[in-house]
Amino acid sequence: MARPPASKSDSTAGWPSLQLESAAQAQGFRNIAGVDEAGRGPLAGPVVVAAVILGPDWDTSHPLQDSKRIPEDERERLFPIIRKQAQAHRIIAVSPKAIDESNILRATLDGMTRALRELRTPADYALVDGNRFPTMGIPGAAVVKGDSLSCSIAAASILAKVARDRIMRVYGRRYPEWGFEQHFGYPTPKHREAIQRHGLSPIHRRTFRWKPRPTQLDLL
Numbered sequence: 001m002a003r004p005p006a007s008k009s010d011s012t013a014g015w016p017s018l019q020l021e022s023a024a025q026a027q028g029f030r031n032i033a034g035v036d037e038a039g040r041g042p043l044a045g046p047v048v049v050a051a052v053i054l055g056p057d058w059d060t061s062h063p064l065q066d067s068k069r070i071p072e073d074e075r076e077r078l079f080p081i082i083r084k085q086a087q088a089h090r091i092i093a094v095s096p097k098a099i100d101e102s103n104i105l106r107a108t109l110d111g112m113t114r115a116l117r118e119l120r121t122p123a124d125y126a127l128v129d130g131n132r133f134p135t136m137g138i139p140g141a142a143v144v145k146g147d148s149l150s151c152s153i154a155a156a157s158i159l160a161k162v163a164r165d166r167i168m169r170v171y172g173r174r175y176p177e178w179g180f181e182q183h184f185g186y187p188t189p190k191h192r193e194a195i196q197r198h199g200l201s202p203i204h205r206r207t208f209r210w211k212p213r214p215t216q217l218d219l220l
Contacts, residue, residue, distance in 0.1 A: 014148070015063075015065065016065060016148060016149055016154040017151060018054075019150075020143065020149065021127070021151070024125045029124050030124060031053050031088075031122060031123045031124050032053065032124075032127065033052060033116055033123035033127070033152060034051070034126075034150055034152025034155055035052075035112050035115065035126055035128045035156050036049070036050060036129040037049045037050075037111065037112070037160055038157070038161040038163075038165075039160075039164045040108055042185030042186045043185055043186070043187050043191065043205055044096065044178070044191075044201060045171060046093040046094050046164065047107060047111060048091065048093050048161075048163050048164035049091070049093075049160060050155075050159035051089065051090050051116050051156055052086050052088070053088040053089070053121055053152070054087060055087025058085060058151075059085060063078075064158070065147075065148070066145075066157055070158075076162060078155075082158060083159070087121055088119045088120040089119070090116075090120075091163045093111075094108070098110075100205055100207045103207070104208075110134070112134045124138055125138060125140050126139075126140030127140060127141055127143055127150050128140060128141070129143060129145075129146040129153045129157065130143075130146070168180045175203070177197075177198045177201075178201050179194055180203075185203075
């Protein structure tokens with residue numbers, strides 16, 4: 001996947017840039033982390049959170065992008081590059097049980113806080129995808145659609161997505177009746193049919209529901 005030449009207008013042209021990171025650096029911050037998650041919407045499996053500090057040695061020729069906007073093989077190709085070349089990274093999986101014990105928003109924010117705290121290089125500023133900024137003891141900003149604007153958030157998006165997909169493929173082999181390796185826990189028609197047929201698996205989120213259809217199982 002070839003990326004066009006970097007420019008100041010990258011983010012407006014559909015490619016994330018380092019503009020937000022540069023703005024934080026201009027304020028005196030040095031270790032700027034991007035934070036994103038994968039798996040808030042599924043009915044089963046963990047929510048996975050990643051935090052990434054690309055650092056000054058990051059090769060900007062790598063085509064970072066919102067993980068939902070690039071093919072699976074490109075995400076898989078970038079995954080080891082980010083892990084190897086980023087200054088620091090951390091990936092956290094929050095279990096379905098932990099999600100049920102609080103709620104998906106709180107579980108996600110707690111996962112973000114933990115991922116930032118466990119970075120090998122402590123972050124002094126965070127760019128978080130979305131409209132909520134978790135309590136973490138460092139300054140930063142919540143960035144709506146940040147995975148399409150910030151390279152650091154895009155990198156975190158890729159790590160979280162690839163890690164979660166790999167986890168769900170393992171669950172697909174462990175619980176073949178539900179086909180997790182196909183839908184990754186999202187409420188597709190086939191997933192709904194599998195729940196109607198087999199009930200809930202050990203990794204389903206018990207507190208989740210969707211608007212039922214006449215023949216559709218209500219998760220609660």
